[in-house]
Amino acid sequence: MIRQPTSAEDQYSFWRRSVSGERVARIEDDPQPGFYKRRMVKDGPFVPVEIWMDQEIDPITGELTAPETYLAICNAHPCDPLEVWTYCRPISAEEYDALTGARQSIPAMADTHTKIDLGQLAAIRP
Template identity: 65%
Template structure:
C-alpha cells in the first residue's frame, strides 16, 4: 500500500502566490485553488473576503494522510462550497484579505454585502 503524502503548502498555494505576484496562471473552472480571494455577492456590491484552503488530517507519527484532502472555503465569515465560489474569485494578498474583512466591520455600507453600493467616494462612507 503506497504512503499517502499530504500536499505541501508550497504546492497548495502555487496558483494563488503566482497570481498575486502578477503572473498570468491558467485557471481551470472546476479546480478551486487554496488562497485568499475577493468576490462580490451581487453586481456592484462591495467585495467580500474569501479564503480557500486544503483540509488535511495527518497522522502525527507517520506523516501520512489519514483521510482524503478536502477543499474548504469561508466567504464573508461563513462556510461555503469552494466549487460554487471559484469562478468569481479574484486573487488578493493576505494583507488585502485582512483589510477587506476589517472593512466590513468598520464601514457600515460595506456590511450590506447583498446590496449594490457606490464605493468610489470612500471618505463619504466612513463613520
Template identity: 70%
Template sequence: MIDMIRQPTTKAEQYDWWRRTVSGERVPRVEDEPKPGFYKRRMVRGGPFVPVEIWLEQEIDPETGELTADERLMAVCNGQLCDPVKVWTYARAISAEEYDALTGVRERIPDMAVIDAAMDLGRMAAIRP
C-alpha cells in the same frame, strides 16, 4: 500488495497557483478546480467586495506524517462556510494583507456589511477614514 504511503500536499504546492497569480503572473485558471489562497468577490453586481479563503483540509497522523483521510478543499466566503467550486468562479486572487483588511472592513464601515445590494462607491470614497 504494495503499501502506498499517503503524503499530504505541501503548503508550497497548495498555494503555488495563488502565489504566482498575486505576483502578477498570468497563470491558466481551470473553472472547476479551485486553488487554495486568499480572494475577494462581490455577492451582487456593484456590491462591495467580500473576503474569500480557500484551503486544503488535511488530516495528518502526527506520528507518521501520513494522511489519515482524503484531502478536501474547504472555503469561507464573508465569514460563512461555502462550496469552493461555486465561490471560485467569481473569486479574484488578492494578497494576504488585502484579505486581512477586507475581513475587518464590515466593522469599520457599516455600509459594507450590506453585501447583497449595490452601493455608491463614490460616496464611500468620500467617507473613508
C-alpha cells in the same frame, strides 16, 4: 502505498503566482487555496474569501489518513469552495485582512447584497 500530503508550497502555488502578477491558468472545477475577494451581487462591495486544504495526517507516519478536501469561508460564512471559486479574484493577505475589517468599520460594506457607489462612499469617509 504511502499517501503523502500536498505540501503548502504546492497548495498555494496558484495563489502566490497570481498575486505576484503572473497569468496563471484557472481550472473551473479545481479551487486553489489562498486569499481572494468576490462580489455577492453585481456592483456590490467586495467580500473576503479564503480557500484552504484540509488534511488529516497521521502524526507518527506523516501519511494522509483521509482524502484531502477543500474548505472555504466567504464573507465570514462557511461555503462550498466549488461554488465560490469561479468568482474569486486573488488578493494579498493584507488586502484580505483589510476587507475582513471593512465589513465591521464601514456600515455600507456590511450590506453585501446591495449595490454601492464606492466613489460616493470615499467622499463621506473621514
